[in-house]
Amino acid sequence: xxxxxxxxxxxxxxxxxxxxxxxxxxxxxxxxxxxxxxxxxxxxxxxxxxxxxxxxxxxxxxxxxxxxxxxxxxxxxxxxxxxxxxxxxxxxxxxxxxxxxxxxxxxxxxxxxxxxxxxxxxxxxxxxxxxxxxxxxxxxxxxxxxxxxxxxxxxxxxxxxxxxxxxxxxxxxxxxxxxxxxxxxxxxxxxxxxxxxxxxxxxxxxxxxxxxxxxxxxxxxxxxxxxxxxxxxxxxxxxxxxxxxxxxxxxxxxxxxxxxxxxxxxxxxxxxxxxxxxxxxxxxxxxxxxxxxxxxxxxxxxxxxxxxxxxxxxxxxxxxxxxxxxxxxxxxxxxxxxxxxxxxxxxxxxxxxxxxxxxxxxxxxxxxxxxxxxxxxxxxxxxxxxxxxxxxxxxxxxxxxxxxxxxxxxxxxxxxxxxxxxxxxxxxxxxxxxxxxxxxxxxxxxxxxxxxxxxxxxxxxxxxxxxxxxxxxxxxxxxxxxxxxxxxxxxxx
Amino acid sequence: xxxxxxxxxxxxxxxxxxxxxxxxxxxxxxxxxxxxxxxxxxxxxxxxxxxxxxxxxxxxxxxxxxxxxxxxxxxxxxxxxxxxxxxxxxxxxxxxxxxxxxxxxxxxxxxxxxxxxxxxxxxxxxxxxxxxxxxxxxxxxxxxxxxxxxxxxxxxxxxxxxxxxxxxxx
Numbered sequence: 275x276x277x278x279x280x281x282x283x284x285x286x287x288x289x290x291x292x293x294x295x296x297x298x299x300x301x302x303x304x305x306x307x308x309x310x311x312x313x314x315x316x317x318x319x320x321x322x323x324x325x326x327x328x329x330x331x332x333x334x335x336x337x338x339x340x341x342x343x344x345x346x347x348x349x350x351x352x353x354x355x356x357x358x359x360x361x362x363x364x365x366x367x368x369x370x371x372x373x374x375x376x377x378x379x380x381x382x383x384x385x386x387x388x389x390x391x392x393x394x395x396x397x398x399x400x401x402x403x404x405x406x407x408x409x410x411x412x413x414x415x416x417x418x419x420x421x422x423x424x425x426x427x428x429x430x431x432x433x434x435x436x437x438x439x440x441x442x443x444x445x446x447x448x449x450x451x452x453x454x455x456x457x458x459x460x461x462x463x464x465x466x467x468x469x470x471x472x473x474x475x476x477x478x479x480x481x482x483x484x485x486x487x488x489x490x491x492x493x494x495x496x497x498x499x500x501x502x503x504x505x506x507x508x509x510x511x512x513x514x515x516x517x518x519x520x521x522x523x524x525x526x527x528x529x530x531x532x533x534x535x536x537x538x539x540x541x542x543x544x545x546x547x548x549x550x551x552x553x554x555x556x557x558x559x560x561x562x563x564x565x566x567x568x569x570x571x572x573x574x575x576x577x578x579x580x581x582x583x584x585x586x587x588x589x590x591x592x593x594x595x596x597x598x599x600x601x602x603x604x605x606x607x608x609x610x611x612x613x614x615x616x617x618x619x620x621x622x623x624x625x626x627x628x629x630x631x632x633x634x635x636x637x638x639x640x641x642x643x644x645x646x647x648x649x650x651x652x653x654x655x656x657x658x659x660x661x662x663x664x665x666x667x668x669x670x671x672x673x674x675x676x677x678x679x680x681x682x683x684x685x686x687x688x689x690x691x692x693x694x695x696x697x698x699x700x701x702x703x704x705x706x707x708x709x710x711x712x713x714x715x716x717x718x719x720x721x722x723x724x725x726x727x728x729x730x731x732x733x734x735x736x737x738x739x740x741x742x743x744x745x746x747x748x749x750x751x752x753x754x755x756x757x758x759x760x761x762x763x764x765x766x767x
Numbered sequence: 768x769x770x771x772x773x774x775x776x777x778x779x780x781x782x783x784x785x786x787x788x789x790x791x792x793x794x795x796x797x798x799x800x801x802x803x804x805x806x807x808x809x810x811x812x813x814x815x816x817x818x819x820x821x822x823x824x825x826x827x828x829x830x831x832x833x834x835x836x837x838x839x840x841x842x843x844x845x846x847x848x849x850x851x852x853x854x855x856x857x858x859x860x861x862x863x864x865x866x867x868x869x870x871x872x873x874x875x876x877x878x879x880x881x882x883x884x885x886x887x888x889x890x891x892x893x894x895x896x897x898x899x900x901x902x903x904x905x906x907x908x909x910x911x912x913x914x915x916x917x918x919x920x921x922x923x924x925x926x927x928x929x930x931x932x933x934x935x936x937x
Contacts, residue, residue: 329872329918615896624896626870630826630833631810654870654895654920682838685824687810690840697838724839729774730781730795731816732834732841735823737770737783737793738804738812739832 275591276300276351276375280344281315283355284334286645286661287569288315291353294583303347305340307333309653314645321347328655334358337365344374351375351590353583357657360566361388377590379543379565387540387563390434391472397560400539402532405551405559407474413459415452421473422451430476431455433462437562439509440465444476479711481552482506482561483518485533486574488545488585490595495537497530498574498582499604501547504710505699507622512692512715513699514570515609516577519670519708520552529558536563544589545571545582569612569662572643576608576666607673608666611681611696615658618695619723626654630688635680639666642684652689660691670708674700694724771846773831778846863905865928871895873919878928882910890928893921908932 278301281288292302292315304319309328316322323343326333333339335358344352352374354360366381378384387393391411394404408421411434422429422445431454433441441462443454455471463469482503489495502518503511521529533548540563547568549561571582580597588596616622632648644661646652652660665680667673681697699705704718711717769782781795793800793816803815812823824835830852831844871893878890889901890910911929915921 623869624898626895630828631824633811633824654872656896658896684838685810685835687824687826687833687835688828694839724775726775726777728836728839729777729779729841731814731821731823731836732774732839732843733770733772733779733781733795734783734793734800734802734804734814734816735812735825735834735836735841736772736774736832736843737768737781738791738814739825739827739834740770741768741783741785742804742806744806744809 275593276587278303278347278349279351279353279377279587280305280340280347280349281319281353281355282334282340283353283358283360284310284313284315284645284656286643286659287355287567289318289645290643291355291583292319294581294587298584298587300587303343303349305334305343307655309651309655312650314647314650323347328653330358330655334656337362337368340365341368341372341374345372349374351377351587353377353586354566356566356569361564363388375590377544377586379546380541383541383543384565387542387565388435390432390562391470393540393562394560396540397536400535402536402539402560403558405474405477405561408472411470411472413470415455418455418473419448419451422448425473425475428476428478429473431458431471431473433458433466433468434470434472435462435468436466437564441471442509477551477553479554479713480504481518481520481710482511482549482712483520483529483552483558484547484549484564484568485529486545486547486568486571486582487533487537487542488582488589488595488597489537489542490589491543491592492594493538494595495534495542496595496597496599496602497533498578498580498602500526500529501570501573502710503570504712505705505714506712507715511570512612512614513609513696514573515607515670515673515710516573517604517607519710520556525556525558532558532560536560545586569659570610572641572662572664573608573610576641576664577604577606578602579605606666606668607670608664609673609677609700610662610664611677611700612659612692613661613663613684613686613696614692615652615660615689616692617690618692622692624654624658625690626652626658627689628652629660629686631685632687633683633685634661635663635683637680639676640664640680641666642680660686660689671706674706695719695722698722698725772843773846773849774841774843864926865890865902865904865930866923866926867893867895867902867921868900868923869895870920870922871900873915873917873921873927874899876913876915876917877901878910878913880910880913883933884908884910884930890930891915893927902927904928904930906930906932 280303281291295302302319304316304322305325306316307328325339359365363381363385366376369376428446431443441458443458445454459469486498501516503514505513536548547564550558615625628651634642641664665676667676772779784792791802814821834841874894875892884904886906888904892901908930911931915927
């Protein structure tokens, strides 16, 4: 096992990796930019190396600086987290050349699966069902029009080199197809450095269900059940759960098998996720493979009891899997809500700034992977995720109630968050009915505004804050009063 | 004491009168309530209103107070302060200045000093948290000054591009 690892990431995921390393007795090295001088991940690691300006290309995306930091600290391996360099095959190659273990799949696997067109080809060749679509690159309008006609409208234009909603466009007819392709291509070029786009059939009402896979360097591969990720806005997930309300044991087995097949067909090693689209007939189609640990991995950990980061480190250390497929059992139900610094009443515009006050929820079955704290200045340069709030309960209904209560006891002042919005989503009848398709937010929550019930109490609180001095807080009453403090004029402050 | 408030842009009035220690009488609209209120710590207030308990989280923000109760967020300001701020600003409803809507980083400057621009023309691109927004000229005019360069961190308080309006007849 490694004795020292560098985490090439920031925020909540860097902290989460540091935690598992600590439990395993592995020393940790954090890297940080100007915005993160007081960040939790930097403070909590055993060592921290400054790597540059806040702008990602100068720091978290700067391969040379990260490699230098690893070498100067004597790190043996690098955990890339998610986003940033986690799916950058060049980075994986460079680590190998520098004799650093990259905690993830081999570079060529990242390269193949990272190109969505190649990934589709690999899947088709090994009998994994794929969505009808283009399987070859094309950059000319005539081929685009031809392909779209063949696939059948509506079509979804996607970036071959990336995800997260960038470079994606839905086109319902041939008018505007070519312009949409060019626009998507430009967006993809800006976001991922490659303007290559392709097209798939767009399934109007579909579910996004993904399977967690884990493979070692000795050819063993297993799956760790599914995650349902259909609640999305701007093609980005905000609520995930497991088990999926749409799956029965047969479908789960079939999809799990297909995912393991996909892993083996692509030579996969380490943790990854095979994403599928489920149509209204419960037919599943391969979407893509994410060759890294995903944001929503905690819900899988909650129902299986497996620490996925620990497993990643084992595999990276060339150890065989300690788990068989039969060992993987899901118990109960888990839900995750991503808490972003954003304004749900204004198109979910990011809301950076200083967190004046933060109080996290806690209690049985509540886990909050949080990268921020009271007083932290949320930077403008990065993804605005503050934390991932995860619950685990015996049944889905109980998990929903537990999540609603956890959200209600989560306080964040200073930046706007999606907390009030998430409470309304989870309270909606369609959610409790399991009616979770990728058009959920558009269907039920377009133009959402927070309810005004509760306004009167807010008025009272304002008045109280303005009127009542804070001198008599309970804090000053319960400080440990020793006889020295109760004598004479001494007060406890 | 009487308060005239804007709560998430809705008007609300109340009066609050201290009674004995920690107890207050509150009149809102037609109704009157008894409230027990005490501070737990700097940002945490505990209330008992007509026998029902609540915990509220409060902080002073730039434009009033930020209050969170049971997962709902309220932005509350005093109507008097709000009115004064309105008078101090240009008083025009439509934006007449090129300001970023949130703290951001300048990613592209699209014009130069001296350029003529038309209303709605993109003049500067800013990005925050991986989202890009193009800010546009509020009216036809000439670019007087560019106050930020690529890579600068900017806030909504800053005017990024000065544009002199072309008045008719000039």
